[in-house]
Amino acid sequence: MLTLVRHGQTQANRSGLLLGRADPPLCAQGVEQAAVLARALPRPARLVSSPLTRARQTAEMFGVPVEVDERWIEMDYGTLDGCPSTALDAAGWRAWRDDPAHVPAGGESVAAVGERVRAACADLAADAASDDVVVVSHVSPIKAAIAWALGVGDEVAWRMWVEDAAVCRIDTSGSTPRLLAFNDLSAHAAALQPLR
Template sequence: MTTVLLVRHGRSTANTAGVLAGRTPGVNLDERGEAQALELAARLMPVHLDAVVSSPLERTRQTAERLAAGREGTLFEVDERFTECDYGTWSGRPLKSLAEEPLWRTVQAHPAAAAFPDGESLAALSARAVSAVRAWNAKLGEQATYAVVSHGDVIKAVAADALGMHLDLFQRINVDPCSLTVIRYHGTRPSVLRLNDLGGDVSALIRSVEPAAGPGEAGDAPVGGGAGS
């Protein structure tokens, strides 16, 4: 069972300005975002990470570097497949003005059909992000636990896939700055352990010896809910 910790970058200067940053260069963590990244890194320090994988953009790399600090032997790698959506000509524009565009309603209600002008479709974003997670799962192996530091829409797309939700429903998922979403991939299906966690205890993510399997096969969902961690 491979465990993936999906981390959204800390709050950025574009977040506080109300601007859709997209892939615009030079968007960094603001003061609060820097504090969020340090707080999350401290909270996750007891959890062994085989790798920390980051989107190439500044705000994600800054968050990922805080997460990887002090972890000797942990692989640190940048993966373009986890980069922000290419919002095309929407990039750099205020969200208030974008909300007046006809495409905005499509993004809200039918995101599977949304393609940004001179940019990327949300369906293409979902396909690349989900395939990247699967590739990293195969690369690191069934006992691995690793972190991916990425962006809100990327994480929502991966979480929607894990939940078996159509992409048109992914706006029902909220992913706040520096939140933690955790997915465990079994041989037959994923299971979502956390969504938009902003401060929960992480002791359940610390694995020493794999627990003995209960009734059925390893990774089966406990009928009735089980006893928890």
């Protein structure tokens, strides 16, 4: 099973800022989210992480060796990194959403993220077919991995929403990948249940 985990919350996420290559740590809630995920998910045979601090902090909660893979880093938002979404006008958002090859403000295109993530998924598929492989990453790479699993183009990225500390599962054991879960927050719901 290929399990994709979005990192826990940061203060920038909580504030609704565009967060790409900027490297803030998890906030207190994000640390708790990461701990819940580490308790709830099976111990992976392989654990892969983006190089950014928020992803590595989340991955380290699992207590197994972490492989850092640059291909799982968040999209580069260029000059928009750390800005509110209102920093880009309606025409700028339209151009970005309508064209996967569009590069916003010196950053990275959705298509470029898709290309690197499809290669990363293909490299993990065989191991994930027989063991649990967990990847801790970010919104844009996770969306790209879902597009890979579904066999669709990068243009679907803007039709998805991925929550902080959400889990997605892709079965790679067949002739084509199958999406089994998307934006799953059940581990957090279970952690909030009172003990009986």
